[in-house]
Amino acid sequence: MAVRDVKAGFRNEEGIGTVLGILKQSFGERFQTGQSFREQHAHTTTYLPAQLPDGVVFVESAEDVKTVVKTCAAHRVPIIPFGVGSSLEGQVNAPSGGISIDFSRMNRVLRVSPADLDVTVEPGITREELNRELRDTGLFFPIDPGANASIGGMAATRASGTNAVRYGTMKDNVLSLTIVAADGEEIRTARRARKSSAGYDLTRLFVGSEGTLGVITSITLRLQGIPEKIGGGVCAFPSVAAACDAVIMTIQMGIPVARIELLDEVQMRACNAYSKLSYPEKPTLFLEFHGTEETVALQSAQFSEIATECGGDEFRWTANAEERAKLWNARHNAYWASRALAPELDGLSTDVCVPISRLAECVAETQADIVAEGLLAPIVGHAGDGNFHVLVLFDGKDPTSVEKVEGFIERLNRRALAMDGTCTGEHGIGQGKMAFLEEELGGAVDLMRSIKKSLDPDNIFNPGNIFRAGK
Numbered sequence: 001m002a003v004r005d006v007k008a009g010f011r012n013e014e015g016i017g018t019v020l021g022i023l024k025q026s027f028g029e030r031f032q033t034g035q036s037f038r039e040q041h042a043h044t045t046t047y048l049p050a051q052l053p054d055g056v057v058f059v060e061s062a063e064d065v066k067t068v069v070k071t072c073a074a075h076r077v078p079i080i081p082f083g084v085g086s087s088l089e090g091q092v093n094a095p096s097g098g099i100s101i102d103f104s105r106m107n108r109v110l111r112v113s114p115a116d117l118d119v120t121v122e123p124g125i126t127r128e129e130l131n132r133e134l135r136d137t138g139l140f141f142p143i144d145p146g147a148n149a150s151i152g153g154m155a156a157t158r159a160s161g162t163n164a165v166r167y168g169t170m171k172d173n174v175l176s177l178t179i180v181a182a183d184g185e186e187i188r189t190a191r192r193a194r195k196s197s198a199g200y201d202l203t204r205l206f207v208g209s210e211g212t213l214g215v216i217t218s219i220t221l222r223l224q225g226i227p228e229k230i231g232g233g234v235c236a237f238p239s240v241a242a243a244c245d246a247v248i249m250t251i252q253m254g255i256p257v258a259r260i261e262l263l264d265e266v267q268m269r270a271c272n273a274y275s276k277l278s279y280p281e282k283p284t285l286f287l288e289f290h291g292t293e294e295t296v297a298l299q300s301a302q303f304s305e306i307a308t309e310c311g312g313d314e315f316r317w318t319a320n321a322e323e324r325a326k327l328w329n330a331r332h333n334a335y336w337a338s339r340a341l342a343p344e345l346d347g348l349s350t351d352v353c354v355p356i357s358r359l360a361e362c363v364a365e366t367q368a369d370i371v372a373e374g375l376l377a378p379i380v381g382h383a384g385d386g387n388f389h390v391l392v393l394f395d396g397k398d399p400t401s402v403e404k405v406e407g408f409i410e411r412l413n414r415r416a417l418a419m420d421g422t423c424t425g426e427h428g429i430g431q432g433k434m435a436f437l438e439e440e441l442g443g444a445v446d447l448m449r450s451i452k453k454s455l456d457p458d459n460i461f462n463p464g465n466i467f468r469a470g471k
């Protein structure tokens, strides 16, 4: 199975030509059709081939978005919303051409309510920009995918990351959305109430829809109070299985870790070299605890006991902000550290997620597969959620190398599915995981197709993503 087989779709040349003319007139310099703009707005993050949009419009308001959607809808031309383009499964590719909507200029905080612990933002704001804006409120937005992604892109991919074990994913943290639908009109999916049983949960339908159902124009998010005390540390283990056992015990005992990340020995070698560190090159857990002076110390002590029981080295932790920053910078740079192991090779980053009790087995079998195939493929995981990533380094120009990787990816996904897990915990389906979505959910994908058809009958929103509209 060619799991990375990116197909071109039907191009409506006449409609595209007409829309290019109209948008140039409506948006002037804010509409670009130059090659470099188009290349920057296609897929750039892994070895999936880029498929360029025909033009890029830099929107500044919901009114702009409505104009673009009405114009494209009238001429049946695809629309591909674009945050910062850090998605990993080809989500911003344009297999049928069309118009990329760039949200970088629609990045304001529209309102913040410290009393209600919520904020409403435009989709183009990045998570780091948002946290800078919130600095003086004593609040923060916790979801942290490695990249400095846009909030719109994070909502659209149902992103999570290192903090999800404590604070949940985008599914848990989006209270409400405004959406420009296929008729070019704006709807709001919910009010600001913390909970609601008013009708279908449209918010969660759009969270994770990868731009295929409509365009998000604003997002209301839950916020958290900045913890009084933050402690963090690392602990090495003799095997990934032992490290995973420590994670499982930590979660089962209900220790409220804020982050518990697994890096295998290859990833540790990469991080040491890239971030100039000297950690033992053994499977390692990176941890963070949020709370008060007492609770952070207590959680650290409890974890320390678990680590000893699982054969881990001594757990050293610190509440010193500088030391913690160094530690987490190394973790955040894990992707680039892995790429630096073999800069001449291509990198394919993939993720799966399994029930936590199957994590040790899934990671250990995956490591054995990597060794048996002679692959260079560091593993890093949001282990507290049963979610892990493999970055396979390979030669995209060598058919044997590509075939080997495809076989590995197929086995990895099937292994996760056989354990009642999912083919993606957080990166989404995009183009790269379509085949596995069908295997994972079978007939439920037909229901998704029906929803898509009813909301987007002409298939203008990000076609060729998640599934092909007609089978």
Ligand SMILES: Cc1cc2nc3c(=O)[nH]c(=O)nc-3n(C[C@H](O)[C@H](O)[C@H](O)COP(=O)(O)OP(=O)(O)OC[C@H]3O[C@@H](n4cnc5c(N)ncnc54)[C@H](O)[C@@H]3O)c2cc1C
Binding pocket: 045, 080, 081, 082, 083, 084, 085, 086, 087, 088, 091, 092, 103, 123, 144, 145, 146, 147, 149, 150, 151, 152, 153, 154, 155, 156, 157, 158, 159, 160, 161, 162, 210, 211, 212, 214, 215, 216, 217, 335, 336, 426, 427, 462, 465
């Ligand atoms: C080094 C690295 C590490 C990463 N680590 C993680 C991780 O730990 N966890 C994780 O979840 N992800 C991770 N990712 C993947 C990526 O950061 C996320 O998928 C992120 O949510 C994408 O946001 P973006 O702004 O880049 O969106 P884009 O890539 O621009 O778009 C992603 C999708 O969202 C849609 N979209 C964007 N804006 C809108 C909008 N306004 N309305 C409707 N649809 C929209 C697009 O059409 C597309 O389908 C990582 C990526 C990299 C490069």
